[in-house]
Amino acid sequence: LRDVSLTVYPRQVVALLGPSGSGKTTLLNVIGCILGASSGSMALDGERVIEDGRWLRSDLRRLRLDKIGFIFQFHNLIPFLDATENVALVLRLAGKDAETARARAIELLDYLEVGNRRSAMPAKLSGGEAQRVAIARALANRPRIILADEPTAALDSKRAG
Template identity: 65%
Template sequence: MQATPPLVQLERVARTFGQGEAAVRALSDVTLAVQGGEVVGLRGPSGSGKSTLLNIIACILEPSAGRLLLSGETVWDGAYRVPDLRRLRRDRIGFIFQFHNLLPFLSAVDNVALAMTLAGTKRPEARARARALLDELQVGRRADAMPANLSGGEAQRVSIARALANTPPIILADEPTAALDSERARVVMDLLRQVARERRAAVLVVTHDEKIFDRFDRMVSLRDGRIEEDTGSDALTQAAR
């Protein structure tokens, strides 16, 4: 029986910004695989390459070298190998940004529903699912509020609901709990863990938030653009205490 390929696979990926003497190597020789059902944390000091790595997996940034595979398909190998990157991002990737990036002219529920209607879901069904997701994230009572009237934490939870709306197999999050208190941070991480387990999704989270370290299956530490350590989160949680 053939093993299921990783949902995310990077092979010797590098990324350089600029040229010549001004060139900055943001990533060097990064090899990483994340299976379906796995929740992986990415940690490291500022400038270590965490967000660059996330943006390469999301097909927002091109690598300078190496190979990127998603769901076993080669997506980048010297150039992008898929015909429609927008469709790939829409169908396969849910991205939770550090800033919520909600559309200011749509209510919370319609921000979440829009992601589904763009993928072909009928509006009543999309709005019903959007309300259910907002309820799960403890922000359902603010479903009809406009983004300008949401607190920072509420807006971030709406953006998380939007990222989960189309049940993507790959979920990428850049500091998703930074604006949340301890209780709501755990709610968010428990939901991401549930999504990973029930849908066999691969979840990668950039974080400095020690209070959620125990929610990860693995913690990957980066420094100077290289993977310094890749280990189960338990050891790092104990070390942080």
């Protein structure tokens, strides 16, 4: 990436368009604090996290957990956890008790119309069902920022729109 300057405000939706290999996913990974930047600075939710290409926080996992929801092109569900457990895990990592985490997971799965599949393992879900579970997981902690990398690729046209 070179010469990227981007400001996004609360409740604003931004779409990155460009050909394959142009850096869209790389940019999302930098914004999501998965990849570092070799130069420049970045702030998330008003907090500087990169300055002159170095991280200013040592607890990037906590930052991602607290502020960022990720929806990837491929669902990346944990194969040995059922749909509810995949969503609840994020909440448990954030310190929520098991009952609260499970209730929020079920609420989101119902909202995304996969509540009837809440006990299914990822291998037993269709591509679209698995992606909706991944979307529920991304929304679980009510993140300030949602980063989505082709999130509707596995969804049918009714749900993708």
